[in-house]
Amino acid sequence: MMLSIVLPTGRVFDEAVEVLxxxxxxxGKLSHKGRSLVIEDGGWRYFLAKxxxxxxxxHSGIADIGLAGSDVLWETNATxxxxxxxxxxxxxxxxxxxxxxxxxxxxxESALMWLKVATKYPRIADSHFSSKGVQVEVVHLHGSxxxxxxxxxxxxxxxxxxxxxxxxxxxxxVLEEVAPVSLRMVASRYGIQRGWSSILPLVEKLLETTKERxxxxx
Amino acid sequence: MNRIPKGCKNIGAELAEAMERCRASxxxxxxxxxxxxxxxxxxQLLETALDKLSPYLKRRIIPLxxxxxxxxxxxxxxxxxxxxxxAAHHPPHERPLRISYADRxxxxxxxxxxxxxxxxxxxxxxxxxxxxxxxxxxxxxxEFLEKLGLRxxxxxxxxxxxxxxxxxxxxxxxxxxxLSCLQGGNYSxxxxxxxxxxxxxxxxxxxxxxxxxxxxxxxxxxxSVLFGSFEPLASLKSIAxxxxxxxxxxxxxxxLGLVRELGYYSGPVFDVFLEGVGVPIGxxxxxxxxxxxxxxxxxxxxxxxxxxxxxxALSRSDFDAVPKLLLWCGPSSPSDAVALARxxxxxxxxxxxxxxxxxxxxxxxxxxxxxxxxxDASTRIVKSTKDQAALSLDEWLxxxxx
Numbered sequence: 157m158m159l160s161i162v163l164p165t166g167r168v169f170d171e172a173v174e175v176l177x178x179x180x181x182x183x184g185k186l187s188h189k190g191r192s193l194v195i196e197d198g199g200w201r202y203f204l205a206k207x208x209x210x211x212x213x214x215h216s217g218i219a220d221i222g223l224a225g226s227d228v229l230w231e232t233n234a235t236x237x238x239x240x241x242x243x244x245x246x247x248x249x250x251x252x253x254x255x256x257x258x259x260x261x262x263x264x265e266s267a268l269m270w271l272k273v274a275t276k277y278p279r280i281a282d283s284h285f286s287s288k289g290v291q292v293e294v295v296h297l298h299g300s301x302x303x304x305x306x307x308x309x310x311x312x313x314x315x316x317x318x319x320x321x322x323x324x325x326x327x328x329x330v331l332e333e334v335a336p337v338s339l340r341m342v343a344s345r346y347g348i349q350r351g352w353s354s355i356l357p358l359v360e361k362l363l364e365t366t367k368e369r370x371x372x373x374x
Numbered sequence: 375m376n377r378i379p380k381g382c383k384n385i386g387a388e389l390a391e392a393m394e395r396c397r398a399s400x401x402x403x404x405x406x407x408x409x410x411x412x413x414x415x416x417x418q419l420l421e422t423a424l425d426k427l428s429p430y431l432k433r434r435i436i437p438l439x440x441x442x443x444x445x446x447x448x449x450x451x452x453x454x455x456x457x458x459x460x461a462a463h464h465p466p467h468e469r470p471l472r473i474s475y476a477d478r479x480x481x482x483x484x485x486x487x488x489x490x491x492x493x494x495x496x497x498x499x500x501x502x503x504x505x506x507x508x509x510x511x512x513x514x515x516x517e518f519l520e521k522l523g524l525r526x527x528x529x530x531x532x533x534x535x536x537x538x539x540x541x542x543x544x545x546x547x548x549x550x551x552x553l554s555c556l557q558g559g560n561y562s563x564x565x566x567x568x569x570x571x572x573x574x575x576x577x578x579x580x581x582x583x584x585x586x587x588x589x590x591x592x593x594x595x596x597x598s599v600l601f602g603s604f605e606p607l608a609s610l611k612s613i614a615x616x617x618x619x620x621x622x623x624x625x626x627x628x629x630l631g632l633v634r635e636l637g638y639y640s641g642p643v644f645d646v647f648l649e650g651v652g653v654p655i656g657x658x659x660x661x662x663x664x665x666x667x668x669x670x671x672x673x674x675x676x677x678x679x680x681x682x683x684x685x686x687a688l689s690r691s692d693f694d695a696v697p698k699l700l701l702w703c704g705p706s707s708p709s710d711a712v713a714l715a716r717x718x719x720x721x722x723x724x725x726x727x728x729x730x731x732x733x734x735x736x737x738x739x740x741x742x743x744x745x746x747x748x749x750d751a752s753t754r755i756v757k758s759t760k761d762q763a764a765l766s767l768d769e770w771l772x773x774x775x776x
Contacts (some may be wrong), residue, residue, distance in 0.1 A: 217652030344652035
């Protein structure tokens, strides 16, 4: 039985491939993928997809397993089984904005009412501010979110931040932490029923390697 | 273009045919075993829905006001109507009650889906405490899937009591969090919670192993070793043995970490999967709380299937099994043509009549419909729509009815 795995392209692709290598899956062809989006290697079929589309590929049953950021999983809200946290692709979801907006985040939550928030994550933004009882105006952008406050399109942004360099370059500071983000191994409900005997050893191996990598947190 | 509201569908053509075939087959099979059809009300009182639906379904209610000014919602759940009806119309001595249904549901879409309306097939066996109810309803479900000619489907069984037994002695907030993780499919948080909470050694070992016990019937034996007894697994084991004896062993699988709708199910539960579809097309199990809310003592077993997903999985050949032809009635008298059509239908031949005066147009219509055969009602000559090979109606009937 050939199992299929969908991997995110872009920023976390290399780390996703490293995770596969660590848990003993063949990665030779992934390292030389060229423009291929479907790669078969040693009895496994890999699909490459935009990070935001990975959960949908798994949810629909196209792929049995996937590696997706916890930000993307939260945003898409697909019905999936989250098998393990790889502790790779680490970053944070934050609200960031110009220093001038900072006082609104320091006082009563009513000061946040009708804030304009630019984001690639409209669902998370809505959920985050709704949980405070705050109504905001969400501006859904598909990229270059950091530009929005500078150009007057929004008061602040909700986005992922890794080193903070992009925020700094755009004169933005972190106003609020929303959630830590990491790469998660997920499976479809069908996938775990069909291929559990193959999937379980991968999860166990992954838990073992993450434990080895971060002994202090254990 | 004529738009319809986002999240709604007008379903026609092949999918509609397949859905109708599934619906008719389902109700017919269940009727043969004493399940009476039920047509639920399209609106439900909001107070009833809010009081009795699970938190998950409550969030998906589509409220409206009836023309009589009553706060209502579009039908969110059919079981609610079934139980309410049975409680109000059937005294205890008439139980057990067997009900089947096929109808629409309306729910706020759950991402990544956009649909606000869906079609459900379902059955409920209400008010039988003894053994047999689970096996009866599951085997009928499998008989239905088998008769549809589907391939690659599987039944995955678990048991709410198995998990409840494993969680005995675990403080309530922790056990609720663990159950919530299993229901939401969040294994990484489940294991993280187990790791950080103070749970005694054997119980921790059991709880760690439970979600990993997925597969064929032998996982029940493995679980019994961890429990140190077969007792918590007795219901599941009995169902597994019965399904095997009925010839369903190869499509029955077990998942001891399976949790469906927290607080609703009280015993064995199951999901139904189709090959290559990531989420279950339906499922069900044994429940008691809803009955108690309506003042009915005892338990019920039921399930529901997504009719559209099920029908989408049927291949064209699955529902082309009945031979069909286009009957050209142009040169015939209407009464003769209708009488011939009735005769063919009585022989289980599907017939579409064409009243056009031009034979070639009728033949084109047959091709357009994807029908392989065309018959002139006046001469009773049947022709293939592909190569025009001709034979008499009697010869053709002999051929297709062999």
